[in-house]
Amino acid sequence: MGCCSARCMLVLLCCFQLITALERQVFDFLGFQWAPIMINFIHIILVILGIFGAIQYRTRYVILYLLWMLLWLSWNIFVCCLYLDLGGISKESDILSLGVSAHRSWWKENGPGCQSEQLLSTGWQNQNPELTTVLSCWLEYQYIEVLHSIIQLFISLPAFVYACYAVSLFSDEENTFDTIGEFHRPSKSPHFFY
Template sequence: MGCCSARCMLVLLCCLQLITTLERQVFDFLGFQWAPIMINFIHIIVVILGLFGAIQYRPRYVILYLLWMLLWLSWNVFVCCLYLDLGGLSKESDILSLRLSPHRSWWKENGPNCQSELLPSTDWQNPGNPQLTTVLSCWLEYQYIEVLHGITQLFISLPAFVYACYVVSLFSNEVDTFDTINEYHSPSKPPHFFH
């Protein structure tokens, strides 16, 4: 197989998935988002198995990778919808932390160029005692960073899914050809002219 074969592309896409998922895992740990931490961990294991299957010609591992990719794609669509408040979902809910902690996305307070400013509140009921409120001004809001992570995973995972399907079909064709050759040249069967 050449270096631009489907198998090599699948290996490359699996490596990209590992890198981007490990980066995402770090920031989910920092934000104590337990559901993404567990799903990212499972994804890392399955991608390693898929990588092993592609390198070692193990179609069962690649099929496991394919089945997981369907769940992974669904998960990333869910995360994008959650952070964009689509479909009745809310980014302010504690679904991703499994209601175990009040933590949110790490990017909420640590986004690119985020600066917190203390401003007096505009409480019209108590003008004599102004309270200070914290306002974060960020270059890019945290929900868009999380959506970009999800979209990045989708853009890597969709071609990986297509290449994995193709690799499985190639592996099954090679196994069929190999089995056909073994039927004709099997050492356990005596040739017909010895009968």
């Protein structure tokens, strides 16, 4: 096994996915966006299973990771479309907070260079995020959210390819092992069965 094998690259890409998903999870918790919190949590668990499968040559875990990657890629494309208001969906909808709260992206008020104006006293602003008006930001919050999704897409696409390649390698190794195992197995003569 070389240092740049498919297995090592898969583990490395999974580690990058894990780090970026944990970072994304923190900011989704700060914004009380419940749908991304749940999906990121599932993603973190399945990436850990993917790492375990790659390290331990467990084809089933890597296949489970592959199936999740298809859903994960779809989710990130959906988030990009949501924040860019494409396909008839709007970033102002309550889809990501599951309609439970009025909270939005944490980056909306706390993005880089954002200046906000408080409408009521300090005690009231913590209860309702809509009471804060953002005057200007260096980078709008929707572009930060889209950037998070694009980073996930750029990491997930090569991870998907390497996972496919690793599954094919693991399957070839399993088939080779069975052939060698039968070849070296001592043959029994027929008189032992009588």
